[in-house]
Amino acid sequence: MSLLALSFLPIFIPFALFFGGWYLGRKDSKAVAQKASRLSFLLLIIFLTTFPVSYFFTDAWQSSNLIRHTALNQIMLGLVTVMGWVLISFSRNYMAGQANLNRYYRWLMFTLASVAITVTTNHLVIFWLGWLGISLSLNNLLTFYADRPRAILAAHKKFMLARVAELSLFSAFALLYQQYDSLYINTIINTAVAQSNAGLTLHWQEKVAACLIAFAALIKCAQLPFHGWLIQVVESPTTVSALLHAGVINLGGYLLLLFTPVVAQSNYAIWLLLLVAGLSTLASALIMTTRISVKVRLAWSTCAQMGLMLLEFALGLYELVLLHLLAHSFYKAYSFLNSGNAVNDAIRLRLSSAVKPNTQQPQTNKVIVPNAQTWLIALGLSTACVVIVRTLLGFEGAFSAWWLFALALTLLIVQWRTSEHSPSVMYTFAMGLFLCVIYATLKHAMHYALPTYSVHTVQAFSLADIWAMVLFSLLFVLSALLHYQVRWRAVRRLSIALFAGLYLDEWLTRLVLKFWPVTLPARTKQDHTTTKNQPSLKP
Numbered sequence: 001m002s003l004l005a006l007s008f009l010p011i012f013i014p015f016a017l018f019f020g021g022w023y024l025g026r027k028d029s030k031a032v033a034q035k036a037s038r039l040s041f042l043l044l045i046i047f048l049t050t051f052p053v054s055y056f057f058t059d060a061w062q063s064s065n066l067i068r069h070t071a072l073n074q075i076m077l078g079l080v081t082v083m084g085w086v087l088i089s090f091s092r093n094y095m096a097g098q099a100n101l102n103r104y105y106r107w108l109m110f111t112l113a114s115v116a117i118t119v120t121t122n123h124l125v126i127f128w129l130g131w132l133g134i135s136l137s138l139n140n141l142l143t144f145y146a147d148r149p150r151a152i153l154a155a156h157k158k159f160m161l162a163r164v165a166e167l168s169l170f171s172a173f174a175l176l177y178q179q180y181d182s183l184y185i186n187t188i189i190n191t192a193v194a195q196s197n198a199g200l201t202l203h204w205q206e207k208v209a210a211c212l213i214a215f216a217a218l219i220k221c222a223q224l225p226f227h228g229w230l231i232q233v234v235e236s237p238t239t240v241s242a243l244l245h246a247g248v249i250n251l252g253g254y255l256l257l258l259f260t261p262v263v264a265q266s267n268y269a270i271w272l273l274l275l276v277a278g279l280s281t282l283a284s285a286l287i288m289t290t291r292i293s294v295k296v297r298l299a300w301s302t303c304a305q306m307g308l309m310l311l312e313f314a315l316g317l318y319e320l321v322l323l324h325l326l327a328h329s330f331y332k333a334y335s336f337l338n339s340g341n342a343v344n345d346a347i348r349l350r351l352s353s354a355v356k357p358n359t360q361q362p363q364t365n366k367v368i369v370p371n372a373q374t375w376l377i378a379l380g381l382s383t384a385c386v387v388i389v390r391t392l393l394g395f396e397g398a399f400s401a402w403w404l405f406a407l408a409l410t411l412l413i414v415q416w417r418t419s420e421h422s423p424s425v426m427y428t429f430a431m432g433l434f435l436c437v438i439y440a441t442l443k444h445a446m447h448y449a450l451p452t453y454s455v456h457t458v459q460a461f462s463l464a465d466i467w468a469m470v471l472f473s474l475l476f477v478l479s480a481l482l483h484y485q486v487r488w489r490a491v492r493r494l495s496i497a498l499f500a501g502l503y504l505d506e507w508l509t510r511l512v513l514k515f516w517p518v519t520l521p522a523r524t525k526q527d528h529t530t531t532k533n534q535p536s537l538k539p
Contacts, residue, residue, distance in 0.1 A: 025106025154232030228505030281307035
């Protein structure tokens with residue numbers, strides 16, 4: 001296959017998904033699940049067959065006006081293709097017997113097609129239209145169960161916030177076009193890099209555009225206080241939740257990676273991400289620990305993970321952003337699609353801790369509180385592992401990401417040291433070094449998928465780096481207290497506030513309903529207290 005033929009691959013996949021969605025969405029279409037599954041598998045085979053060639057010959061296609069041929073775009077297109085195949089294959093059994101299957105597969109494939117267009121286009125207008133298409137198509141999936149009030153309310157809030165993000169992105173693109181006199185993304189990026197290398201500063205149009213792009217990314221990634229809809233859309237089908245968390249919400253990270261030379265040169269945009277995403281990461285990670293529902297815990301986890309991804313971008317750790325984006329996508333897709341096994345897992349855990357025949361008293365799962373010596377040993381071992389690996393492999397830049405890894409490793413070592421069969425110190429240290437090497441290897445591997453930009457470098461222990469380290473340290477301390485010292489009065493009060501979500505979504509919900517009320521459906525047909533005409537829900 002010639003390079004010219006391969007260059008049409010990014011166009012073929014989204015158009016095939018779009019045409020397939022239109023065809024399967026017709027009322028007279030039969031066996032839609034089987035046809036959708038076959039189409040997604042065919043697109044997966046086509047991509048896997050051509051990806052090695054298209055990846056290594058991306059430099060030959062940089063002059064394309066409508067398609068952006070880079071390693072990053074090829075990886076993102078592969079992510080969409082793989083996720084599309086997984087979700088459609090899973091839906092074949094999961095959605096069997098549901099009403100309106102034609103409508104479900106139409107909007108599922110339209111959403112995948114819009115994402116594929118967005119991650120492959122080189123034109124600002126097409127990018128914005130794809131961004132808009134994702135939101136509109138996804139809204140039809142979120143309201144698939146039209147009789148669920150929480151789903152309708154969540155989709156309503158999502159609809160309004162999406163319009164704000166799209167307006168912000170449209171304004172940013174208009175300013176970029178005014179400044180660079182071009183609608184092509186590669187021209188804008190190359191010009192911004194050249195200006196940075198020449199020591200030129202951004203004009204006011206570029207600074208405002210950078211802030212607007214960062215703001216759009218914050219809304220897209222459901223950062224606090226724009227997060228409530230993400231927690232409530234778990235009322236939609238599980239496959240829709242998997243699509244949202246694995247392939248849509250992380251597009252904010254891709255948006256920032258795409259426009260790195262512009263956003264990274266604006267201190268205002270960087271600190272907007274540092275403050276909002278940093279605090280959102282802290283709050284969401286703590287709130288997640290108070291949730292019982294599996295899908296709700298995963299939703300709060302997504303808020304925290306997306307905040308951490310945006311924080312990594314603000315710290316200039318672009319390779320970690322891509323690694324985080326890919327790892328989060330596959331992890332959340334698996335977690336949501338496997339959430340139905342939560343009951344089986346609970347039964348298996350209960351049976352594993354059942355009373356032994358020769359035991360008169362039932363076993364208790366009492367939490368062992370580590371002493372100060374255990375914490376100090378764990379922190380010392382993890383810090384030593386991180387410093388040794390970072391120094392030997394020559395990593396530079398922000399230290400906060402390594403500090404976060406050290407704190408996570410500390411918690412892991414504490415769990416090891418307080419287990420029934422505690423490993424030796426040497427074994428623990430060796431395993432810590434091994435995990436650090438894996439982390440460093442994955443981090444380094446992402447360099448090959450991203451261009452090298454020198455526009456934004458955060459030095460170790462700079463103000464931004466210290467801010468991130470303080471947030472990570474606070475998260476570490478509060479998480480340990482919530483797990484081991486929940487009986488303390490102050491910790492109980494914090495737990496209550498966290499269980500309420502810090503009351504951050506209530507005021508935004510009231511504001512949205514005041515601006516645009518929504519009529520919610522009745523919960524059940526047997527509810528005789530509900531009138532025939534539902535009133536508008538107002539604050």
